[in-house]
Amino acid sequence: xxxxxxxxxxxxxxxxxxxxxxxxxxxxxxxxxxIDELIFGSLGIIxxxxxxxxxxxxxxxxxNLNSPLIPKSLIGFATRQSVIxxxxxxxxxxxxxxxxGSYITSSIGTMKVTEQIDALEVMGVNSLxxxxxxxxxxxxxxxxxxxxxxxxxxxxxxxxxAFGGYAPSGEFxxxxxxDFIPFHVTYAFIKTVVFAFIIAxxxxxxxxxxxxxxxxxxxxxxxxxxxxxxxxxxxxxxLTQLLxx
Amino acid sequence: MIEVExxxxxxGETHILKGITTCFDQGKTNLVIGQSGSGKTVFLKCLLGLFxxxxxxxxxxxxxxxxxxxxxxxxxxxxxxMVFQGSALFDSMTVEGNVMFPLEMFTKxxxxxxxxxxxxxxxxxxxxxxxxxxxxxxxxxxxxxxxxARAIVMNPKYLFCDEPNSGLDPKTAxxxxxxxxxxxxxxxxxxxxxxxxxxxxxxxxxxxIFLKNGFKEWEGTNKEVFKxxxxxxxxxxxxxxxxxxxxxxYIEERN
Numbered sequence: 406x407x408x409x410x411x412x413x414x415x416x417x418x419x420x421x422x423x424x425x426x427x428x429x430x431x432x433x434x435x436x437x438x439x440i441d442e443l444i445f446g447s448l449g450i451i452x453x454x455x456x457x458x459x460x461x462x463x464x465x466x467x468x469n470l471n472s473p474l475i476p477k478s479l480i481g482f483a484t485r486q487s488v489i490x491x492x493x494x495x496x497x498x499x500x501x502x503x504x505x506g507s508y509i510t511s512s513i514g515t516m517k518v519t520e521q522i523d524a525l526e527v528m529g530v531n532s533l534x535x536x537x538x539x540x541x542x543x544x545x546x547x548x549x550x551x552x553x554x555x556x557x558x559x560x561x562x563x564x565x566x567a568f569g570g571y572a573p574s575g576e577f578x579x580x581x582x583x584d585f586i587p588f589h590v591t592y593a594f595i596k597t598v599v600f601a602f603i604i605a606x607x608x609x610x611x612x613x614x615x616x617x618x619x620x621x622x623x624x625x626x627x628x629x630x631x632x633x634x635x636x637x638x639x640x641x642x643x644l645t646q647l648l649x650x
Numbered sequence: 651m652i653e654v655e656x657x658x659x660x661x662g663e664t665h666i667l668k669g670i671t672t673c674f675d676q677g678k679t680n681l682v683i684g685q686s687g688s689g690k691t692v693f694l695k696c697l698l699g700l701f702x703x704x705x706x707x708x709x710x711x712x713x714x715x716x717x718x719x720x721x722x723x724x725x726x727x728x729x730x731x732m733v734f735q736g737s738a739l740f741d742s743m744t745v746e747g748n749v750m751f752p753l754e755m756f757t758k759x760x761x762x763x764x765x766x767x768x769x770x771x772x773x774x775x776x777x778x779x780x781x782x783x784x785x786x787x788x789x790x791x792x793x794x795x796x797x798x799a800r801a802i803v804m805n806p807k808y809l810f811c812d813e814p815n816s817g818l819d820p821k822t823a824x825x826x827x828x829x830x831x832x833x834x835x836x837x838x839x840x841x842x843x844x845x846x847x848x849x850x851x852x853x854x855x856x857x858x859i860f861l862k863n864g865f866k867e868w869e870g871t872n873k874e875v876f877k878x879x880x881x882x883x884x885x886x887x888x889x890x891x892x893x894x895x896x897x898x899x900y901i902e903e904r905n
Contacts, residue, residue, distance in 0.1 A: 524734060524740075527700065527810075
């Protein structure tokens with residue numbers, strides 16, 4: 406029953422976010438600030454993780470394809486498919502649920518604890534629109550970060566393959582170009598947009614409706630990470646079934 | 651003027667406000683006092699429109715809150731200023747940004763006009779050198795002043811303060827009390843203050859209501875507090891040794 410109530414409350418919150426918009430000049434500056442904080446502030450960790458994940462995928466694929474009958478180009482093919490279909494959109498989203506999600510929950514939660522949200526409400530500001538809407542719009546830039554993760558992941562795989570002696574550079578690149586289906590990139594970006602919305606809204610929900618003090622802000626951050634990850638993983642399965650199944 | 655008529659408010663099974671009826675006059679500092687848990691904050695949040703009472707009416711200069719449309723309520727809220735217990739300043743903004751915020755949100759003034767207004771109210775609350783400082787860089791007393799400046803920057807008709815003296819030293823507390831009273835007179839505001847501070851009760855309590863367990867136990871002025879025979883009020887007001895002595899002296903003087 407509590408879960409149903411929470412789900413209902415979440416959808417009401419999402420509806421409220423789009424009501425009574427804040428003045429555009431103020432909203433514009435909030436959106437730019439959030440893009441800087443949520444997207445550009447995360448690029449470093451995204452690039453770092455994508456590079457090494459790409460490398461690991463290449464090494465593991467190479468170690469499992471040890472038959473001389475299987476062409477080395479398949480290593481490049483497998484790396485490309487793994488990174489584009491799964492590692493860049495889903496793995497990065499789980500990382501973002503931790504990094505960005507906990508930031509969103511703790512910043513909104515702290516505003517709640519220190520009555521800053523009450524102050525907004527007293528002034529007649531739609532606090533949900535003011536606080537959550539810029540985050541949702543900023544997260545629309547998230548596919549850009551995932552595109553970077555795709556590129557860097559494949560680049561990391563190429564470095565590991567070519568310089569680690571697992572696959573010659575030419576073979577790896579040949580594999581990258583093998584049987585390329587553009588819809589796979591579209592599928593990845595569709596998932597990314599859905600995950601972006603989840604990463605912006607579920608942590609906001611946990612921050613906005615939290616009760617208590619500083620300790621509860623920490624607990625809310627942890628809970629929001631768990632639920633954001635769970636929802637991402639479930640939606641990943643559903644979207645994959647719908648779009649590729 | 652704010653008229654409150656028989657308001658009730660519950661949270662689940664817990665009945666917090668149990669039929670409060672009172673009236674807060676314009677141009678006066680109206681104080682709401684009572685022990686912790688007596689319902690003061692819930693009462694104040696009902697007055698602010700943050701909580702909606704299940705029963706009863708709140709009337710702001712002839713406008714019944716429950717009869718207002720959403721946009722009328724929004725307009726009414728813009729006529730209210732609030733000083734929160736912890737100041738509730740926006741951490742990410744400077745002092746100037748905090749005070750300018752309501753102007754940016756709700757007026758079409760130019761940047762220069764807003765700046766002039768902010769300078770004026772900050773000067774009015776005796777803060778002249780803190781414009782570019784962040785809330786984390788200023789003292790508790792300064793934060794209260796900024797919160798007051800933010801509350802009055804839109805020329806509100808109603809000013810609400812939730813324990814404006816909490817966490818302040820006695821001298822600063824008196825300065826804040828006097829500032830609120832001066833502003834109330836100067837702008838003819840209906841001011842409602844939740845407080846535990848007995849100095850405030852004595853100094854600026856032009857009208858006092860005492861809440862106990864969600865009921866209005868007593869109502870009067872700071873002069874009448876000395877004379878009342880209401881045991882709950884005297885136990886609360888004269889809980890400190892100092893005030894017991896003051897009362898004793900008053901009774902001896904009267905006799």
